[in-house]
Amino acid sequence: MRNTNTASRFMAAFLLEVRLIVWHWSYALLLLIWIGLVVATTQPSMASARVILEMSTGRNAIGLLSLIALFIGSLSATRAARNRFDQLEEAYPSSVEILIGRWLAVVVVLLPFLLPPLVITLGSGSFNAWWALIPTYLFEGTITVAFTAAFAYALMGWLGLHRWIYPLLVLLWLAVTMGTTLLAVNTPSLSSLTLLNFARLGALPQTQLWGRVTLGSLPQLFNGFYITFSAGLLALLAWKYIGRRFNRRSVLASMAMRVSIVLLVMFGAQYVAVNALAESPMSGSVPDSYVVMEPLREALPLQVADYDIQIDFGSAESPRYTTTITLANVSAAPLAILDLTLNSSLRVTEATLPYERDGHSLRLKPPQPLQPREQLTVTLHYEGAIWQMLVYRGAVQAANFTRTDGIRLSYSAAWYPVAGTRPVRISPITEPTVTSSFRVRVEGVNGLNFATNLQRVDSQTWQAKSAYFTHLIGVRDLAEVKVGQFTLIGLPDDVDRARPAVEQYYIPALEVFSRYFDQLAPEFQLFIGDTTDGLPWFGPTLRADNIITMIEYPLSIQSLERTDNLDNQLDLLMTAAYFDNDFMMQLITGDLARFLWAHHKANGDSTRIAAILNPGYYGVATAINELYAREGEAGIHRLIAEIQANKANLKGMPSNQLVAWIKEVSGAR
């Protein structure tokens, strides 16, 4: 009887509160404004549903909704007092269930606000991809709303009814959401502060290809933290309310409070612990290690000439590697100890040579020293899961991982033995000047689709005669489509979106380029993924044989029609394909690319090329065009030959000197 009474009072309070909020003109107005805001702030871009829901509009919606929840929660919590109904109400034989019912009503009436972002993303990409995003989005939105409403209820229960509370709430909201994000983004060591960002404002650094896999347990810990926080606040509210109205300590509420506190501390501590483990390589915008593109000052005595890697992902927790490497002594002295680096997470179980393992170091001890120019083949069996995290813009994410739902082994993971002893960091650990032949085979793929920057042999095998920075990725829905010289790799939706841009811009551009670089016929892999480190975003483009791999943001491919953007892409493409990836050459290769692109658009007419190029801005390209106007295609051929011949001088040369140099080249005849 008592329980059914409690339940029906709970229901009555819930329903009345829903009615009081929803049957008020302000609710409909707010919802209308909300829909307008969502529509207005979501560009009709071709971004995927994931990008919209988890990185832009969806996140902002949850964030702003938390502020609304804070307000409506406080209004609801003080409604009885504001209407002087509280004196009546407190004499009724009800208990805390009416507060909980009202709190729930606040949560429920705010849920429709989560829908507009969902509706607006319905057309972005495939229905299935969209459908798969809904549960998480709704779940997390609900947690945030539930928490902020519970917070408002607890705060109002504590402070009572005051007008100054409302501006205080806004300040509090701003301080916590903006403050924690700002601090965390600017100070990698404070990345744990993101735990306080209850509003979830600011992008969760998800990757296009792996979604949340890179975030590991952090989202669960975050959600767990706020679920228990909300429960704890409600328990506190109940405890105080029952204490006041019934002159007794509620055992149930106090137990709930204790359990919540324990769980809260557990989730929080784990969150902080995970953050503490992460590396923060990015003090500046570009990590130091990427800048040095010169060969190592002292060449390593040992090189790995060939890799034959087989990975069995069948035992998901701990993939098994069988790697045969051919080591070469490239120094003048014999080597008694062969120093290699292999990720310390990988446990060596068997080797055809005696070895010592200490952290990332793997020292092989051949029976006799390896003589100069001599080679030695070793087979290593090792196994283990890799999980390497870094702090990126205040948030922790994994850069290298082997999980059942996704695999990302970049060149920084040391997932195969690399010559020399070096720290395994989320930065390159091999030098682009040293290439090896590679063969990679994967087994037990568990529904993942794989890709590397090597030449594909079959669905599970890749190889290359000369490669560096080899990476291996496994993604559940990975599409690989060949368009001309381009292989597009990415999620099916993204590949579909990128394809027209590739056909319209990349292929014509390459045609123009190849007219002047006919001795080379590179192939391109465009990884339509995103930036996160380990794969070459900040750094060199991957290269294996004549395959150039580039990572493209889905959005940057789609905005190619904006000329400045296209210039940047072509610039990278050209530098990678024809100038050995040499960034120091970019000033001239970039403008050369610009000129060639204008050349293509203007059909070779130098007056029209001049009109397309902005002479004030692209002085070097304009100088190239002047050369072209005088000498035609032959002049450009000659210029390119001169550039190749004078690489050393041209590196890092400022643009005014470059213009002078081009004039010199054209006058040299």
Added chain:
Amino acid sequence: MNVTLQNLVKDYGNFRALNGVNLQIGGGMFGLLGPNGAGKTTLMRILTTLIPPTSGSVQIGPYDLTREPGEIRQILGYMPQDFGFYRGLNAHELLDYIGAMKNIPRKERVKQIETVLNEVNLTGVAKRRVGGYSGGMRQRLGIAQALLGDPKLVIVDEPTAGLDPEERIRFRNLLTRLSGDRTVLLSTHIVGDIEASCAQVAVLNQGQLIFFGTPEALTARAEGRVWELEIAQREWETIENRYRIIASRSTPRGLVVRLISPENPEGRGSQIAPGLEDGYMAVMSAVSATVEKPEAQYA
């Protein structure tokens, strides 16, 4: 339903609002009389479990106030001195919600709402927003919600305050009619409110109980002490300083004042039979000569 108060004390900080009140309330209408600030609302808020007493004990029927507030709320109907409703709702919706809060089963609730709305004569406006109600209608709705659930103890705090004289009389009659076999505790600072209806009366002043008994006993306190006196206009000040004046009216020759005095005032007063008002004034003036004079009205 018996209500027993023993040595009830309530302090607000270091201000003592109730100072050792002992009281036994039986069935029927019970009037709690006292000037503003006497502690009536404080006492009622304690009885309705809204605030805890500082010390002392209260027993309501079989329940102890401090230990069993939940049980007491279940048998209680309360109309506070100062209250409001959710303005956007109509009387029906409100009573339905309140009925649920009072644990009245749904079917029973429908019947009871009809009954109480009828009793307070609000049936015709039951579907109108209460935000548009007049003061009298709002007070009647206040009574309706208190009666919901057929409470054994009804506590009504200054229900006639703010009503015009006609409404006030109607409201008194309503209360009398509804009291039935319930215990109704009615507080007021207007003697007329309890005159006709209450079986027992208590007078509270500055947190202390200064009278407890039947209305007749209260009236009797003024026996032989109520005088009427004809005075000239210029005498007013002197008389006012010397005696406790209950009422005055002007005549062509000056003023006729009704006052309380142990002896014949100025030797020229004529003794008259006291009313309840006079009894109230008599106990008030007996407590202390410095007591602020209550703004009593002579009905």
